[in-house]
Amino acid sequence: MEKHWLFRYKLYHLPFWVMYHYAWWVVSYGDPLRAANTILFTPSAVEFAFYVVFQAVAVYFNLYYLIPQFLQKGKYQAYIGYLLLTLVAATLCIVGGYYLIPTPDDLCFFGFVGKALPGTIASMTLAMSIKLAKHWMQTKERQQLLEKEKLETELRFLRNQFNPHFLFNSINSIFFLIHKNPDVASASLAKFSELLRHQLYECNDHHIPLDKEISFLENFIELEKLRQNKSTRIQVHFTNNPVSHLSIAPFILMTFIENAFKHVSGQDANWINIxxxxxxxxxxxxVSNSTTDKEYSQYSGIGLQNVKRRLDLLYPGQYTLIIIPNTDNFTIQLQLNADAYNATETLPLAI
Structure with missing residues (x-):
């Protein structure tokens, strides 16, 4: 559901800025009623409006453009330079308001700057402090959720994926291949060993190299082929582009592939495309696979809520998941920023 326009454009922040500047005027005049009368019924209302508008513009420009584009990307010199320019620009705009109203003769341009610049610095410092405090609390909360979700996911996969049924079927398939085709059996046993090693030892990090995850998926698919009917048509394509520089959270892609093999139709024309x-x-x-009406009803809810929750935690705002259920086939389409997980140590700021 689309956000209400009031929240979408942050207009609910306006009362905060009005009250914030009013508090400064109360401190300056020493009387709340006199400060309110000056703001509402004298030319100083123009001065007040300039402070509210241009300091707010400077604050949001810093929070929503300079920080994401420069500070979070490690471009510290550029960030400091643009921040100083923002301070100067906001200060000069506020100073322009003084020339629209009567002012004491003893005040000049530098006097106006002396009043506007400290206030602008204070406003931006306050906003960044609130932002950083909120970011810290969100980071701690999300890290706790991620740890809990990771443990639950690992336990579920160890219980469901590497259950006795899977292990015994894979071992039996390899056992029969030993007499029939020793070379294939040896290769399958190596894949099985790599599969176990990956699950038990290499998935302890929050993110792993994408090429390792692809190798794990390839091994899993090859073992699943041993268990499928010969009539099952399995088409697999993994990117030929370099992926060593990319990373991904473990078990995200595995969820969809595992369910495709688990719920592929048992008919002669069954198929899986990855x-x-x-x-x-x-x-x-x-990932798409053929289904029957029975499998369709079962597959439509298995694992999907869990993987959606993990994606929300691991890739907030960085992924798109499309689920296309039909009575004879099931398709998922996932698009995500494979490098975004590296940034979850410094989670996106939001206010």
């Missing part, structure tokens, strides 16, 4: 491509830092992932 496609992963990258465009820069964007990862495009599609």
């Amino acid at each position: 496609h992963l491509e990258t465009e820069g830092e964007q990862l495009l992932f599609t």
Whole structure:
């Protein structure tokens, strides 16, 4: 649901800025009623309006443009330079308001700057303090949720994915291959070993290299092929682009592939299509499989709520998940910033 326009454009912040500047005027005049009368019924209302508008513009320009574009990206010199320019520009705009109203003769341009500049610095410092405090609390809360979600996910996969049924079927398939095709059996056993090692030892970090995750998925798919009917048509494509510089949270992609194999239709014309491509830092992932009416009703809710929750925690605002359920096939399309997880140590700021 689209946000209400009042919240979308941050207009609910306006009363805060009015009260904030009114408090300064109360301190300056020493009388709340006199300060209110001066603001409302004298030419000083123009001065007050200039302070409210231009200091707010400077604050939001810093919070929503300079910080995301420069500070969060480590461009500290550029950030400091643009921040100083913002301070100067806001101060000069406020000074311009003094020339629109009668002022004491002993005040000049530098006197106006001496009044406007400290107030602008104070406003921007206050806003950044609030922002950083809120960011710190959100970071702590999200890290706690991520830790809890990660533990629950690992336990679920160890219980459900590597359950006795999966283990025994994979071992039996490899056992029969030993006599039939020793070379294939040896390769399958190596894949099985790598699969276990990845699950038990290499997924302890919050994010892992994308190429390792792809290797894990390839091993899993090859083992699943041993268990599928020969009539099952499985098409797999993983990107040919370099991905060593990208990272991803473990088990995100695995959820969709595992469910595709688990709920593929048992008919003769069953099929599974898996496609992963990258465009820069964007990862495009599609999994589709044939289903029956029975499997469709079961698959439509399994694991999806959990993976959506993990995506919300791990990639807030950095992913798009499209689910296309039909009575004879099921498709998911996931697009996410494969490098965004590296930034979750410094989570996106929001106010």
